[in-house]
Amino acid sequence: MHYIECFGCGDVDGGLHMTSTVGEEHLVRSRFEVTRAHQGAPGLAHGGLLACAFDEALGSAAGNLLRRPAVTGKLETDFLRPVPVGSTLYIVTKLDGVAGRKIYVSANGRLDAEDGPLAVRARALFVEVTFEHFTSHGSADALEKFSQTAGRSREDWDINP
């Protein structure tokens, strides 16, 4: 969790409650459990919420692998198979490259198992920002809020706490 009120990973009513873990070969593994609250068509996940889950997974990967604050500049998704309510998306993200402030990441989401059928593919460009991005555009006490969530100073956030 990077912030307790984050819709993707925080402790928010109706949020996605996703967890992400840095694993071997610098791959980041995230899980998204699809519930009735995430429906678009009857019994199927809403595409916008799936995009949100991938924003979270890709952003977590960029943040945790590089330890730099960054925001989503561009997000592309390929929806390859329907994602039913009750299924779990196993998302694996890799860092494709860094060019100046630009961070390129991509992810595959598989149904119900690490080696399940490929349902969603996504790519994103994150842009590194200073912490002032969050204090000037968001909340003046953003740094304090990040620190409280992490339970420690921002310089000290652990990988897989």
Ligand SMILES: CCCCCCCC/C=C\CCCCCCCC(=O)SCCNC(=O)CCNC(=O)[C@H](O)C(C)(C)COP(=O)(O)OP(=O)(O)OC[C@H]1O[C@@H](n2cnc3c(N)ncnc32)[C@H](O)[C@@H]1OP(=O)(O)O
């Ligand atoms: C000790 C620290 C540890 C930290 C890590 C801890 C672990 C963290 C774990 C977990 C992380 C959280 C996970 C959350 C995930 C969800 C994230 C979100 O949803 S973020 C909200 C949605 N996104 C926005 O609100 C952005 C809004 N946009 C902006 O603020 C600006 O447009 C911004 C910052 C993206 C760029 O603005 P400019 O003025 O700073 O910079 P310019 O010069 O425009 O862009 C820089 C480079 O990027 C390219 N660029 C920017 N946007 C682009 C785009 N859409 N397409 C292509 N290129 C783009 C530009 O062409 C430029 O490239 P050239 O350097 O010239 O080569």
